[in-house]
Amino acid sequence: MNRSQFVFVLLVNVLVTVLLVSVGFLLYEHRSIGRQIAAGPEEPQVAIPAEAAPTAVPTVEAEEAVVQASGFGSxxxxxxxxxxxxxxxxxxxxxxxxxxxxxxxxxxxxxxxxxxxxxxxxxxxxxxPSPDAVDEGRSWTATADSFAIEVLHAGTYASEVIVIVNVSDQPVSLANWTVSTSLDEEYRFDAMAPLSPGDSIRLMSRAGTDTAYDKFWGRTPREWTIGTTIIFANASGAPVVLLEISPS
Structure with a gap:
């Protein structure tokens, strides 16, 4: 074998070796891709934070119960x-x-x-009982000029009522007339039909829906006790009837 033939054979061997290596590499890559497809995509790793320590819940101090004294105790x-x-x-x-x-x-x-x-x-x-407690069964009445007023159930807010009676022989309009007390409370009558002779109108302390002859003050709940004075005044503010809730 001469020199030219030797060089040719060497080159052929080198080319064959390179070709075999390339084919082997391609086969390896193909198998790797096939295994990845069969196994499915790899799930990403998620960092799990450390569990936080529970927050302490502050305790609520119990409030002292305050007992409201009744009219029968001090x-x-x-x-x-x-x-x-x-x-x-x-x-x-x-x-x-x-x-x-x-x-x-x-x-x-x-x-x-x-x-x-x-x-x-x-x-x-x-x-x-307390000296200013009121006997719920009692009533108080006063009459002056053309009107008589009567207070019933004084001391019980839910049933306290003032009855106003026209004792004259003429109808009287009560528009803007007022009922007030020595406790700095006042109720003012709205425009309404005149009160005929012998007719009466009731004014309740509690809240409610007004009718022609039943009116509801809706005042702050506060019992009328002994010594409370009821003042019935005309539209000019002049007192017409004064009635004191007295012990006797």
Whole structure:
């Protein structure tokens, strides 16, 4: 073999080697792609943050309950104290006990559920109501000029009512007339039909829907106690009837 033939054979071997290597590389890549397709796409890795420590919930301090004192007990610092009591002695009467403590016999009887004031017995314990407590069963009436007014159920906001009666022989318009109290409250009548002789109109303390002869004040709930004065005044502001809720 001469030199030219040797060089030719060497070149052929080199080309064959390169060709075989290229074919082998292509086959390897083809198999790798096939395995990736069969396995599906690789899911991305998501970093999971560390679990946060739970937030402490502040505790709520319990509020102290403030007991509202009733009319039958005394009150100190907004907290009700025990009501006054009296033990009936031999020879006592309900009227004498009421006078001793400055309350009306009716209020004392109502506070203790006594139906017959003559039936009290020695050793019986009576609750003594506040001196300004009102006997719900009582009524107060006053008459002046052409009107009479009557107060019923004083001391019970839900049923307190003022009845105004025209006792004259002429119809009277109550437009802009007022009812006020010594507690700095005022109700003013709107334009309405004149009140005929003998007719009456009722004014309730509570809220409600007005009718021709029933009016609702809707005032701030506050009981009318002993000493409260009801003032019925005409459209000019001049008092016509004054009525005081008195203990007797």
């Amino acid at each position: 009150q100190a610092g907004g907290v009700a104290t025990a009501p006054r009591t009296y033990t009936v002695q031999a020879g006592d009467s309900l009227g004498a006990i009421a006078e001793t403590f400055g309350v009306s016999p009716g209020v004392l009887a109502s506070a203790n559920g006594i139906v017959n004031p003559d039936l009290i017995t020695p050793g019986q314990i009576l609750v003594i």
